[in-house]
Amino acid sequence: MKFLPDNPQQRHRLQRFFMAVSAAALVLLLLFFMHAGALIDGQVMLNTFAASLLLVAAFFVLLRSDLNLRAKDPSLTQPMILTSTLVMLYVIDNAPEARSLLVLIYLVPFLFGVLRLSILQMCCVATLFIVAYAWILFRDIAILMATEATYQLHLQLWITASVFFWFALFAGYVGRLRKRAADAKTRLESALIQVQKMVSYDELTGLYSRRHILDILAREKGRSDRSGRGFCLLAIDLDHFKTINDSFGHAMGDATLRKFAEIAMPILRPSDMLARFGGEEFLLVGLDTDAQGAAAVGERIRSTIDSMQVPGLPAHHRVTVSIGVAEFVPGESTGDVLRRADMALYAAKQGGRNRVEIAPVGALAGNPSSPGPVVAPPQ
Numbered sequence: 001m002k003f004l005p006d007n008p009q010q011r012h013r014l015q016r017f018f019m020a021v022s023a024a025a026l027v028l029l030l031l032f033f034m035h036a037g038a039l040i041d042g043q044v045m046l047n048t049f050a051a052s053l054l055l056v057a058a059f060f061v062l063l064r065s066d067l068n069l070r071a072k073d074p075s076l077t078q079p080m081i082l083t084s085t086l087v088m089l090y091v092i093d094n095a096p097e098a099r100s101l102l103v104l105i106y107l108v109p110f111l112f113g114v115l116r117l118s119i120l121q122m123c124c125v126a127t128l129f130i131v132a133y134a135w136i137l138f139r140d141i142a143i144l145m146a147t148e149a150t151y152q153l154h155l156q157l158w159i160t161a162s163v164f165f166w167f168a169l170f171a172g173y174v175g176r177l178r179k180r181a182a183d184a185k186t187r188l189e190s191a192l193i194q195v196q197k198m199v200s201y202d203e204l205t206g207l208y209s210r211r212h213i214l215d216i217l218a219r220e221k222g223r224s225d226r227s228g229r230g231f232c233l234l235a236i237d238l239d240h241f242k243t244i245n246d247s248f249g250h251a252m253g254d255a256t257l258r259k260f261a262e263i264a265m266p267i268l269r270p271s272d273m274l275a276r277f278g279g280e281e282f283l284l285v286g287l288d289t290d291a292q293g294a295a296a297v298g299e300r301i302r303s304t305i306d307s308m309q310v311p312g313l314p315a316h317h318r319v320t321v322s323i324g325v326a327e328f329v330p331g332e333s334t335g336d337v338l339r340r341a342d343m344a345l346y347a348a349k350q351g352g353r354n355r356v357e358i359a360p361v362g363a364l365a366g367n368p369s370s371p372g373p374v375v376a377p378p379q
Contacts, residue, residue: 013075014063020080023108024052027084030105031091039098040091048091055083077116081125084109089132096140103133103160110164111171119172126168130161202276204254205261213275213283217334220285225330232294234284235324235341236301239353241280244313252312253280256319259310267300283341291327291358298323298356306354320354329361 028049035045059076061067068074088106092099106129113122137157200212208216220231238260245253257280268274268284277283286294305321313319324344328337344359351357 009074010063010066010069013068016075016077017059017063017080020109020112021056023112024056024084027088027105027108028052034095034098034101039101040095044091044094048087051087051090055080055087073116075116077113078121078125081109081113081117082128085125085129089129089136092133093136099136107167111167114171114174114178117172119169119176122168122172123165126164130157130164133157133160205257205276207261207265207282208273208275210275210277210283213273213277213285214334216273216285217338220287221328221334221337224328228330230288230290230328232286232289232291232325232327233337233341234286234294234298234301235277235326235338235345236282236284236298237322237345237349238280239320239322239349244317244319248313252310255312256310259308260305260319260321263304263308264301267304268297272297291325294325294327295356295358298325302354302356322348322353323356324348324359325356326359327361 031040031045031048034040035042059080062076068076071079085106088102088109092102092106095102110125110129113125117125134157200209201207202209217233220229223229224231238256241253241256244256257276260282261274261276264274264282269286271287273285273287275283275285284297286297289297302321302323305319308319309315310319322345324341324347326337326341326344340359344357347359348355348357
């Protein structure tokens with residue numbers, strides 16, 4: 001079994017618990033020095049050490065076994081502070097000569113509540129301590145029956161109560177600020193995820209966005225330049241899409257785009273990345289494939305879309321796509337491979353649409369000497 005859990009939240013709670021253990025160790029060290037100065041009895045010191053060790057072991061088992069997840073507050077901060085309060089009250093009750101110092105030492109575990117407890121919870125802990133401390137003092141007053149000592153004990157009680165309630169309010173306020181900051185951080189992270197999603201995905205089709213696919217393209221170009229890993233681009237365009245918008249409305253056009261994405265995605269390999277590049281044009285990045293392999297993927301898309309039925313669109317109105325394929329050549333720019341894919345797409349349009357064409361290497365826009373696109377073989 002690992003010492004720290006894999007669950008990030010449980011790991012954080014356990015790390016906070018170790019902070020509490022270090023605070024308890026500091027308190028025990030101070031008590032030991034007081035024992036060395038004859039302010040605390042040896043048996044009291046032994047009992048305190050044993051109780052602290054037992055509580056540390058018990059809370060560690062609860063946290064490490066995930067039993068703490070059944071509690072309303074899985075961090076168990078309040079039970080830890082309450083048990084440490086009871087231990088300190090035991091020492092205070094049995095070390096009358098050191099009470100003023102022990103009250104000061106108790107602030108160490110008490111202020112640990114600032115990490116999780118609310119103002120009300122901190123005040124409840126402070127009330128428990130003050131009521132028990134008052135009972136100890138008034139019991140001593142009844143025993144002493146001395147006017148001067150009575151006044152001093154009353155003064156000690158009211159000063160202690162005032163200080164602890166002020167610390168409770170202040171610590172609770174700080175804790176509330178921490179909670180607000182944590183909530184604000186959570187909201188900010190959620191907003192950032194949402195913004196990232198909006199930037200990376202097309203809202204209409206759920207495919208990658210133009211910006212994101214261009215980032216992917218730049219990344220894959222860098223990998224290919226370094227390792228020779230091949231990839232291809234497929235420029236895909238819905239034929240006569242303007243006719244759908246003009247004849248049946250933009251809502252039907254949007255439905256057609258969504259249907260294309262729905263139909264095309266299951267055809268692709270897990271490594272293929274499809275994006276809406278703009279309007280009715282899509283861009284597919286196919287990894288670890290050559291032009292013939294990419295053209296085969298394009299042909300599967302073309303033939304499947306050719307038989308696609310869009311709800312609300314007349315059955316006689318066929319939706320087809322034209323596809324241009326360009327294989328990346330190491331050393332060329334992303335703009336070059338995009339232009340070659342676009343040239344092949346244009347050739348598919350000029351060749352009658354509803355077809356796949358491959359751009360030969362070296363076929364760049366504005367270069368009339370370059371050979372024209374090659375029609376993909378029938379599949």
